[in-house]
Amino acid sequence: MIGIIDYGLGNLASVRNAFEHLGHEARLYAKPGEAVVCDRLVLPGVGSFHAGMLALEARGWAEALPDLVAENRPLLGICLGMQLLFDIGEENGPSRGLGLIPGMVVRLAPAEPHKVPHVGWNALPQMQRHPLLDGIRPHVDFYFVHSYHCIPASQDDAIAFCDFGGPFVAAAARGNIAGMQFHPEKSQPAGMRILENFVAWDGRC
Amino acid sequence: MLKKRVIPVLLLRDGRMVKGVEFQNYRDTGNPRTAVRIYSAQDADELVFLDIQATLESRSALVEIVREASTECFMPLAAGGGIKTIEDVRELLSAGADKVVVTTAAVTTPRLVTEIAERYGAQCVVAGIDFRTSAKGTKVWIRCGTEPTDIDPVAHAKQLVALGAGELFLNAIHRDGRMQGYELDMATRVASSVPVPVIVSGGAGHFMHLAELLRDTPASAAACASLFHFGDNNPIRARSYLRNLGIPMRVLK
Amino acid sequence: MSGTTYLRRCAQCLLPETYETIEYDEAGVCNVCRSSAYKRQGIDWDERKRLLDQLIEKHRGKADYDCIVPFSGGKDSTFQLYFLVREYKLKPLVVRFNHGFMRQGIQENNQRTFKKLGVDVLEFTPNWHVVKRLMLESFTRKTDFCWHCHTGIYSYPLRVALMYKVPLIFWGEPQAEITNYYDYLNDEIEYEDDKKFNMLRTLGITAEDMYGMVNTPENPIDRRDLIPYTFPDVKELRALRYCSVPLGSFIPWDYTKNTEIIKRELGWQTDELEGVPDEVNQHGEKIECFMQGTRDYIKFLKRGYSRVAQINAFHVRAGRMTPEEATRLNEQFDGRKPPSLEVFLEYVGLTEEEFKKIVGPMVIPPHVPDFENIRMAEKTWDFDQWYREDNRQKP
Numbered sequence: 069m070i071g072i073i074d075y076g077l078g079n080l081a082s083v084r085n086a087f088e089h090l091g092h093e094a095r096l097y098a099k100p101g102e103a104v105v106c107d108r109l110v111l112p113g114v115g116s117f118h119a120g121m122l123a124l125e126a127r128g129w130a131e132a133l134p135d136l137v138a139e140n141r142p143l144l145g146i147c148l149g150m151q152l153l154f155d156i157g158e159e160n161g162p163s164r165g166l167g168l169i170p171g172m173v174v175r176l177a178p179a180e181p182h183k184v185p186h187v188g189w190n191a192l193p194q195m196q197r198h199p200l201l202d203g204i205r206p207h208v209d210f211y212f213v214h215s216y217h218c219i220p221a222s223q224d225d226a227i228a229f230c231d232f233g234g235p236f237v238a239a240a241a242r243g244n245i246a247g248m249q250f251h252p253e254k255s256q257p258a259g260m261r262i263l264e265n266f267v268a269w270d271g272r273c
Numbered sequence: 274m275l276k277k278r279v280i281p282v283l284l285l286r287d288g289r290m291v292k293g294v295e296f297q298n299y300r301d302t303g304n305p306r307t308a309v310r311i312y313s314a315q316d317a318d319e320l321v322f323l324d325i326q327a328t329l330e331s332r333s334a335l336v337e338i339v340r341e342a343s344t345e346c347f348m349p350l351a352a353g354g355g356i357k358t359i360e361d362v363r364e365l366l367s368a369g370a371d372k373v374v375v376t377t378a379a380v381t382t383p384r385l386v387t388e389i390a391e392r393y394g395a396q397c398v399v400a401g402i403d404f405r406t407s408a409k410g411t412k413v414w415i416r417c418g419t420e421p422t423d424i425d426p427v428a429h430a431k432q433l434v435a436l437g438a439g440e441l442f443l444n445a446i447h448r449d450g451r452m453q454g455y456e457l458d459m460a461t462r463v464a465s466s467v468p469v470p471v472i473v474s475g476g477a478g479h480f481m482h483l484a485e486l487l488r489d490t491p492a493s494a495a496a497c498a499s500l501f502h503f504g505d506n507n508p509i510r511a512r513s514y515l516r517n518l519g520i521p522m523r524v525l526k
Numbered sequence: 527m528s529g530t531t532y533l534r535r536c537a538q539c540l541l542p543e544t545y546e547t548i549e550y551d552e553a554g555v556c557n558v559c560r561s562s563a564y565k566r567q568g569i570d571w572d573e574r575k576r577l578l579d580q581l582i583e584k585h586r587g588k589a590d591y592d593c594i595v596p597f598s599g600g601k602d603s604t605f606q607l608y609f610l611v612r613e614y615k616l617k618p619l620v621v622r623f624n625h626g627f628m629r630q631g632i633q634e635n636n637q638r639t640f641k642k643l644g645v646d647v648l649e650f651t652p653n654w655h656v657v658k659r660l661m662l663e664s665f666t667r668k669t670d671f672c673w674h675c676h677t678g679i680y681s682y683p684l685r686v687a688l689m690y691k692v693p694l695i696f697w698g699e700p701q702a703e704i705t706n707y708y709d710y711l712n713d714e715i716e717y718e719d720d721k722k723f724n725m726l727r728t729l730g731i732t733a734e735d736m737y738g739m740v741n742t743p744e745n746p747i748d749r750r751d752l753i754p755y756t757f758p759d760v761k762e763l764r765a766l767r768y769c770s771v772p773l774g775s776f777i778p779w780d781y782t783k784n785t786e787i788i789k790r791e792l793g794w795q796t797d798e799l800e801g802v803p804d805e806v807n808q809h810g811e812k813i814e815c816f817m818q819g820t821r822d823y824i825k826f827l828k829r830g831y832s833r834v835a836q837i838n839a840f841h842v843r844a845g846r847m848t849p850e851e852a853t854r855l856n857e858q859f860d861g862r863k864p865p866s867l868e869v870f871l872e873y874v875g876l877t878e879e880e881f882k883k884i885v886g887p888m889v890i891p892p893h894v895p896d897f898e899n900i901r902m903a904e905k906t907w908d909f910d911q912w913y914r915e916d917n918r919q920k921p
Contacts, residue, residue, distance in 0.1 A: 081369055085344050114371070115394040148394075181491060182275070185396040185439050187470050188493065189276040189318060189523040209276055209523045211349055213371070213396045215439070231274055254371070256316060256347050257525060289738055303735030307724075311732065314724035452887065481891040504888050505668045505828065507730055509707060513547045517534070526712050 070094040070267065071106030075123040078113040078148065086253035090260060092267050100132030108141055108266070109133075113148030117157030117173060117216065120148050121165060133166055142244045142271040143168070144200075147214060150240065150247025154218055169242045170221035176214070178233025185215040186232050190250075192239070194229040198273060200246055200265045201228060201239065208258045210238075210250035217249060244271030276521045277487040278318040278494035279511045280472060281501055283308055285324045285354070288334050292502050294450030296325075296418035302502040305338050313346035317508045318523055320350050321374060321442070321472075321496060325417055327355025336368045343369020351399055359388050366393060374442055376401030377415040380422060380429075383436050390437030399472070400438035402426050404459065405446045411459065418446045430463045430471075441467065442496065445475035452478025452499050455486045464491035472496050479504065480514040487520050533830050533893060539839035540852055544829035544890040547706040557706045562843045565702070565710040571778055577715075578776035581769065582614055585694040591619040591646070593694040596683040598622065599632040600814045602698035604639055604794055605784035606773045610696060611643045612791070619690060621683040623754075624651040625675035627815045630908050631797040639792050650682055656751045658917070662874040663740050668729050669824055669888045671870065672817070673736070677755035680718065680727045684770065685758050693768045699781075700774035701726070718770040720760050732757070781840060785809040800864045801903035802833050806855060811837055816912050819864030819903060826861035827885050830893040834860040862903035866912070875917035 072084050074096040087094035094110075097103040111133075113120050124130040137143050145153045154165045157173040165173070176184045189209035195201050217236040220226050228239035230249070238249045246266075252259035283290050283305050290308055291299035302308075305322070312320055320342070324335040332355060339352050352365045353374025362373050378385050379400045389398040403414050404426040413424040430441055443463050445456035455476045464471040470493035473486055477497040486495050500506055512522040533542035536556035541548055549557045586592050595610060595618040597603040610616045620640070640647055657674050664673030687695050700716045702708040707726050708716050716722070724732070731739070733756035741747045773779075785808075788794035796810030800819025812818045812833065826832035835856045841847035871881060882897050889895055 079343075079366070079369060079371060081367075082343055082347065082371075086347050089347070114397065115392070119392075183468055183470050183493065185469070186275065187396060187440060188278050190274065191524065205526070207524050208526065212275075213349070215395060251349075253347055254349050256313075259347070290735075301738045303731060303738060307732040307734045310720075311724045311728060311730055314721045478887065479889075479891055501730060503667055505670055505729070505890075507726075509725070510546045513549050513706065514543070516549055517543055526709070 069106045071097045071103045071109045073103070073109060073111045073129060073149075074098045075113075075120070075127050075129055077115045077120055077123055080112055083110055083112045083146065083253045086260065086263055087267070090264060090267070098127060100128050100136065103132075103136060106141065108269075109136065109143045110266075111143065111145040111149035111152065113146065113152065115148055117148070117151055117159040117165070118161075118163045120152050121157075121163055124152065124166070130166060134168065137168065137245055140244050140271050142266065142269050143246065144266050145245075145247035146253070147249060147251055150249055151216060151218055153240075153245060153247050154220070157216070159216055168245045169225055169240055169247070171219050171225070171240075172221075173216050173218050176217050176232070176236065180233075182233035185213060187213045190230050190232060192228040192230055194235065195239075196227045198227045198241055199269050200241065200262060202265050203261050204258055210252065210255040210259060212238075212250045214249060218247065241273065243273075274521055276523045277515070278472070278523070279483060279508055279515070280319045280321055280494050280496045281312055281317050281508065282321045282323060282474060282496050282498045284498060285322060285331065285335060285338065286326050287331075291325070292450060292498050295446055296449060302498075306341055309338070309342040309346055312508065313348060315508045316525055317348060318494075320348060322350070322352040322354075322370075323374065324352075324354030327417070331355070332361070336364055339365060339370050340368040353399070353401065357382070357385070359385065359392065362389050362393070362397075366397065372397050372399050372440070374399045374401050376403060376442075377417075379433055379436075379438075380413065380415050380424065383432070386433060386436040386438055390439065395437050395439035398438050399440040399442050400433040400436075401442040401444065402429055402433070402463070403444045403446050406456070406459075407447075414446060426459060427462050427466050430467050434467045434469050438469065440469055440493075441471045443471055443473050444496075448476030449474075450499050451476055452503070454478065454482045455495070457485060457490055460486060460492045461490040464493070470494065480506065480511055483511060484515055484518050484520060487515065488518060536839075538849060539842045540835065540849055540856065541839050542829065542831050542893075544893050545705075545831065549706065557709065558704070558839075559843055561702055561706065561710040565778060569710060569713065569778070574776045578773075581694070581771075581776075582616065585769075586616065589692045590690055591692045592616040593618050593696050594683050594687050594690075594692050595620050595696050596623070596679065597647075598679070598814045599628075599636040599639070600812065601781065601785045601788065601794070601796075601810045604635065604788045604792065606696060606698040607639065607643065607645070608788055608792060609773065609777075611645065618645055618696075619686065619692060620645050620647040621686045622647065622649040623675075623678045623682045624649055625672070625678065625815065626651065626654060626657055627817045627912075629797065629814065629816050630911055631795060632814045635794050639788075639794065642792050648686060650754065652678060652754045653751060656747065658873055659740050659745070659747065660736065660755075662876075663736065664729065664731065665874065666884055667731070667739075669828060669885050670729055670821075671874070672821060673729055673731060674755060675815075676727045676729065677723075677733065677757075680723055681757045682754060684763060684768070687768060687770075688758055688762055688766060691766065693766045695768065695770040697770070697772040698774060699779050700772045703774065703779055715775040716772055718772060720757055720763075723757050780844075781811070782809050782844070782846070798906040799833065800866055800906050801859070801862045802837065803855075803859055806834055806837050806841075806859070816906075816908070817866055817870060819866040820870045823861070823864050823867060824885060827895040827897070828889050828893070830895070831856075832861045861900075863900045864903045865905045865909055869912055869914060872914065872916040872918060875919065877918065
C-alpha cells in the first residue's frame with residue numbers, strides 16, 4: 069500500500085490518482101498511526117515551508133516520520149514535500165524542517181532574465197545513476213512550479229540537476245528517502261515512469 | 274533550460290465550451306469533458322479553464338469539470354472566472370486545480386491576491402489582466418470585458434506582483450478571437466516590467482503568431498483558444514513547429 | 527509550383543516545414559526519415575514477431591472470431607487481412623466502415639479478396655444526410671471534411687469488438703510511417719486506443735463536441751446520429767481486455783512489398799489516383815476514396831505539398847528515388863486542382879469563393895497559397911460513376 073501523507077497542503081488527489089492510474093493502490097493518511105500498514109510513503113505539498121512544517125507538526129507527522137522511515141520504508145517528497153525533508157527552510161525567516169536529508173532550502177535566485185517562480189517544463193540534463201531515475205532521458209521535461217530550491221549538504225545526495233539560470237538540485241536521495249522538486253504526477257509520460265520506479269524501489273541506491 | 278509553454282484555454286458557458294470574438298458572439302466549441310481528454314492525449318503543456326458566466330451554477334459546473342479533469346488527466350490545471358473569496362479558491366484547489374486565475378477580484382478586492390499567496394503560495398495565484406486599446410488609450414477592463422477602469426495595465430501588473438501574484442495572465446480583449454496575432458507591444462512591456470512569468474492571451478490564429486510572441490517578447494507562455502478550435506492545429510504540431518524555429522519547447526520522450 | 531520554394535524542406539525526403547509534426551535535425555534531415563532509418567536498423571523485428579506469435583496464440587479460438595480486422599480495401603488493409611488469414615490461418619471478422627466515397631475498383635478488389643480468402647464481412651454505411659452536415663462542419667472548423675471518416679473508421683470496429691466480444695483487433699500501418707506523433711525510436715507498440723483516437727483521429731472534435739456544434743434550433747440533429755463516430759466506453763473495452771494494435775508494430779511495414787504480395791496472391795489491382803501520375807503511385811496509395819483528390823488539394827493550399835510529394839517522400843526514404851528525381855516530379859505534378867472538388871462543393875453546398883474564404887485563414891505559415899495560378903488534374907476513368915448531389919443554392 070502506498071501511503072500519501074495528508075497534512076492539509078497540496079494536491080493530494082492528483083498524486084493518488086496517478087498511482088491508481090498505474091494500477092497501484094494508494095490511500096491518503098491524515099494520521100501517522102494508520103500509515104504503518106504502508107510499505108512506502110509519499111509526501112506531496114504545495115505552499116510555504118513554514119506552513120508545511122506547522123501542518124506536519126500539528127498532525128504528528130513531524131514526530132512520526134523519522135520512525136516510519138527508519139523501518140526502511142521508501143519515502144518520496146514531491147515539490148514542497150521534497151523541501152520539507154531538509155534541515156532548514158529560509159522562507160519567511162528560517163524554520164526547521166524534518167531534517168531527514170542534511171541541507172537547506174533557499175529562494176531561487178537565477179541569473180537575469182529568468183523569472184521566479186520557476187514555472188513550466190524543464191529537464192534533468194545531469195543525473196546520477198539511481199533506481200528512481202531509471203529509464204529517464206536527460207532531455208525529457210518535467211513540470212516545475214516553485215520559488216525555492218534545495219541545497220543538500222552532501223553532494224552525494226543530489227541525484228539530478230536542472231538548469232534554470234544556473235544548476236539547482238531537482239532530485240535528491242539519501243538511503244530510502246528521496247525528493248523531487250518537479251511534479252511527476254503532472255509530467256506525463258516520464259513522470260509516470262518515475263512513479264513506477266518509486267513503486268519498485270527497495271529503498272537502496 | 275526552461276521551455277516556453279503553449280496553453281489551451283477552455284471557456285465555459287452553460288456546461289459547454291465556447292469561443293467568441295472580443296468576448297461576444299460565442300460559438301459552441303464542444304464538451305469540456307471530452308476536450309480535456311483530447312488535450313490530455315495531446316499532452317498539452319497546461320490547461321486553463323475560465324468560467325465566463327460567474328454564477329453559482331456555473332461555478333459548480335467549473336468545479337465538477339476540474340474535478341473530473343484531475344481524475345483522468347495528469348497535467349497542470351488552472352481555473353478561474355468569478356473567483357471572489359478564499360473559499361472559492363479552496364474549492365477549486367481541492368477539486369484538483371493547481372492554480373487559480375483571479376481577474377476582476379484582483380481589481381475590486383486586491384487583498385484576495387495576497388490572501389491566496391499567503392495561504393497557498395504565490396505559484397498558486399495567477400492574476401489576470403484583461404485590457405483593451407481604444408481611442409482613450411490602453412486600460413484594464415473587468416467583469417469579463419464589460420466594465421472599463423482607469424487602470425494602466427503595466428502599473429496594474431506591477432501592483433499585482435507586489436500583492437503576491439506568482440504569474441500573470443495578460444489578455445488583449447480587442448484581439449480576442451480575431452486570429453490576427455497577439456498584442457506584442459503590451460506583452461513586451463508587461464513581461465519586461467515584472468519578475469514573474471507572464472502568460473499572454475488574445476489573438477493567436479496560426480503558429481507563426483505563437484512564434485512571434487515566444488521568440489520576440491519576454492512572454493513565458495502563449496495561451497490560445499481559437500487557434501485550436503478554428504484551425505487545423507493541435508498542441509503537438511505547435512511544439513514541433515516552434516522547435517523548428519529555434520524556440521525551446523517541451524520534450525516528452 | 528508557385529509559392530513553395532521558400533519552404534524549408536528535409537534534406538532527404540523533401541517534406542516541408544508545414545508538414546504536421548515534422549522537425550529537422552542539425553543535418554537538416556527530418557524526424558520521420560530518422561525514425562524510418564531506425565525502423566530498419568534499430569528495431570528487433572524478430573522479437574516483435576515473437577510477440578505477435580504470442581499475442582495471436584493467446585487469442586486464437588477463444589471467441590467467435592480470432593480477431594477483428596478493420597478494412598477499407600486499400601493496399602494496407604488488404605495486406606493485413608491476407609497476412610493474418612494466410613500466414614496465421616486466423617478466422618477474422620472483417621469490418622468495414624463505408625465513408626460514402628468508395629470507388630468501383632475497390633469494390634471489385636474487395637469482392638475478389640473476400641472470396642479468395644474466405645472471410646466473414648460486416649459493413650456499415652452511416653446516414654448520408656448526417657454525413658453531409660458533418661462534412662461541412664468539420665471543413666468549416668478544420669478545413670478537413672473527413673471527420674466522419676476518421677472517427678468512424680477508428681471507432682466502429684471497436685464497437686463491433688464489444689458487440690461480438692472479440693478482444694483482438696488488428697490494424698495495418700503504424701502512424702510512425704507517416705508522422706512523428708509516434709516515433710520508431712521510442713521502440714513501442716502503437717496501441718490504437720482511446721488515447722490515440724483523441725490525439726489524432728478526432729481532429730480535436732469528439733462526437734459529443736460535434737453534437738453540440740451541429741445541433742441547432744434551425745437544424746436539429748438526433749443525438750443518436752453521432753453514435754457511429756463515438757469511441758466506445760473505455761471501461762467496457764478494458765473489461766473485454768481489448769488489444770487494438772497495428773500489424774506494422776510487429777512486422778516491418780513495406781508498402782511496395784505489401785502491394786506486390788496482394789497483387790500476386792489476390793489479384794489486387796491498383797487504380798488511377800486523381801492528381802497523381804501512375805508512375806509515382808504504382809503501389810496503389812489512397813485509391814479507395816474518390817474524395818482523395820480534394821483532400822490532397824486542400825492540403826496543398828494549406829501546406830504547400832500534396833500527395834505526389836508525400837508518395838515521393840516514401841520512395842526517397844526507401845532508396846527507390848533520389849531527392850533530385852523527387853523534386854522534378856513534385857514540381858511537375860504536385861498540387862493539381864482536382865475535378866472532385868466540384869463534387870465536394872456540391873455535396874456541402876459551397877461556392878468556390880466560399881471554399882477559398884474558409885481555407886485562406888487556415889493556411890500554415892510561412893506557406894502562401896496561390897489560389898489562382900493552378901493547373902488541373904485529369905479526371906480518373908471512373909469520375910462519371912461517382913455519386914452527384916448538388917446542394918448549392920440555385921440563383
